[in-house]
Amino acid sequence: MSSAATALRKAVYAALSGNGDLTSKLGESRIHDHAPANVAFPYLTLGLTSMQDWSTDTEDGSEHVFTVHVWSKAKGLSETLDVMEIVRSTLHDANLALEGHHLVNLRREFEEARFDDDLAVHHGTLRFRAVTEPVD
Numbered sequence: 001m002s003s004a005a006t007a008l009r010k011a012v013y014a015a016l017s018g019n020g021d022l023t024s025k026l027g028e029s030r031i032h033d034h035a036p037a038n039v040a041f042p043y044l045t046l047g048l049t050s051m052q053d054w055s056t057d058t059e060d061g062s063e064h065v066f067t068v069h070v071w072s073k074a075k076g077l078s079e080t081l082d083v084m085e086i087v088r089s090t091l092h093d094a095n096l097a098l099e100g101h102h103l104v105n106l107r108r109e110f111e112e113a114r115f116d117d118d119l120a121v122h123h124g125t126l127r128f129r130a131v132t133e134p135v136d
Contacts, residue, residue: 004101004132005051011096011103012013012066016044022086025079035071041121042072042079044087054131061104061133062106068122070113080113087126104131 016022016031030043031104047067054061072079092108110127 004098004134005049005064007098007101008064008096008103008130008132009046009049009066011098012068012091013046015090015094015096016068019086019090022083022090025083025086032118042070042074042083044083044109045069045071045110047125059133061131062069064130065109066128066130068126070122072122072124073120074122076123077113077115080124083110084113084124084126091126093126098132099133101132102135104133106130 013031026042026044027040030040032039032043032045035043035045045068047069049064049066050116052063054063068091070080070083070087072083074080088108088111091106094106096106108126108130109129111125113122113124115121116123
C-alpha cells in the first residue's frame with residue numbers, strides 16, 4: 001500500500017492532467033514536481049506537502065496541506081488567475097480516488113497571485129487541505 005501522501009499526490013496529478021480546460025490553457029505535459037530547464041510557459045508545479053496525524057481514538061487519519069504553483073510570463077495577471085480558477089474548481093471539494101486510502105475532504109484554503117520581480121514571471125499559489133483515512 002502506498003503512503004497517503006503519495007496516493008494523494010498521484011490523485012491530484014491525475015485530476016489536473018485529466019482536466020481538458022487546464023490542458024487547453026497550459027498545453028500537454030505542463031504539470032511538474034520540479035520544472036525542467038527551459039520549460040514552456042504557462043505551467044504548474046506541485047509544491048510543498050506537509051502531513052500531520054489526524055487520528056482519533058477509534059480511527060487513523062492524516063491531514064495534508066499541499067500547494068500548487070502557477071507560473072506565467074503573460075502580460076498582466078489574467079492568465080495566472082484563469083489557470084488558478086481551473087485548478088481550484090478541479091480540486092476544491094473533489095472526490096478523488098486514492099490508492100489504499102479514503103479522501104474524507106479536500107478544500108482550498110488560500111490563494112495568492114503576484115508578479116515576481118526576481119524571476120520576471122507571474123506566480124500564483126494555491127494551498128489545499130485534505131484529510132485521508134486508510135482503507136481497511
